[in-house]
Amino acid sequence: MEKNIPKFDVLPQHIGFIMDGNGRWAKMRGLERSAGHKEGAMTFRRIGEYCADVGIKYMTFYAFSTENWNRPKSEVLALMKLFKEYLKEGDERIAENDIRQMRLKFIGERDNLPKDLLRLIEKAEKESAKYDKVTVNIALNYGGRAEITHAVKEISEKVKAGELSVDEITEELVGNHIYTAGQPDPDIIVRPSGEYRLSNFMTWQSAYSEFWYSDILWPDFTEEDVNKILEDYQKRNRRFGGV
Ligand code: FPP
Numbered sequence: 001m002e003k004n005i006p007k008f009d010v011l012p013q014h015i016g017f018i019m020d021g022n023g024r025w026a027k028m029r030g031l032e033r034s035a036g037h038k039e040g041a042m043t044f045r046r047i048g049e050y051c052a053d054v055g056i057k058y059m060t061f062y063a064f065s066t067e068n069w070n071r072p073k074s075e076v077l078a079l080m081k082l083f084k085e086y087l088k089e090g091d092e093r094i095a096e097n098d099i100r101q102m103r104l105k106f107i108g109e110r111d112n113l114p115k116d117l118l119r120l121i122e123k124a125e126k127e128s129a130k131y132d133k134v135t136v137n138i139a140l141n142y143g144g145r146a147e148i149t150h151a152v153k154e155i156s157e158k159v160k161a162g163e164l165s166v167d168e169i170t171e172e173l174v175g176n177h178i179y180t181a182g183q184p185d186p187d188i189i190v191r192p193s194g195e196y197r198l199s200n201f202m203t204w205q206s207a208y209s210e211f212w213y214s215d216i217l218w219p220d221f222t223e224e225d226v227n228k229i230l231e232d233y234q235k236r237n238r239r240f241g242g243v
Contacts, residue, residue, distance in 0.1 A: 012187035014058035021193030021217030034078035039219035050223045052100040052134045066143035087120035101133030107179035108142030144203025151177035
């Protein structure tokens, strides 16, 4: 399992991955789009494990957006099946998370998720809540605008109930009502597959994130690509609006 891990002077604390290009990967091989997602799910595990081994403490993987429900029903079903299969692996996945002390957290709207998937999500979160070395966020039924809207509603309810005054609404308070509350914002967001958009991913959290993109399709993404991102990250001069 020990891979040849280069030494990095500065590591991002949090990396966001937009897992794009699965459909094209499958099409290039004359396969169904779902075959690309299946391969992409293996890449998710491989890259997540490698990042943990390198020392990345937080990762967020964009697995299903609030807009992805508009895809053909068969594709949506295939994706839901993949998520369930991953969560159902039970002992195998628990052992895997145990080795790296990985906590799983799902971010996104839960209301309209299939009930059986929701139960598996809650179980996986509960079982891994004891780990604090690495946090793996899986953005599922996630949209950055929906997340901010959700936070606004929660805060409004508190104001309405008299628990909070309008003057107490600060950026910090809003940050405490988004799904990744308590976690550092992503230092760098990675998008493979030749697209240069955020696509509603971590809208609040990405205010100062670096962006890294490449033409590689997600299923082809390798540990070597992670090394390139990390090498590149050392050279970025992050000023957060200062000079
Ligand atoms: C976008 O690529 C990808 C998705 C909508 C799904 C991503 C999900 C996975 C990789 C599965 C993750 C699995 C687990 C267990 C978390 P696309 O299909 O839009 O690619 P295209 O632009 O080439 O069509």
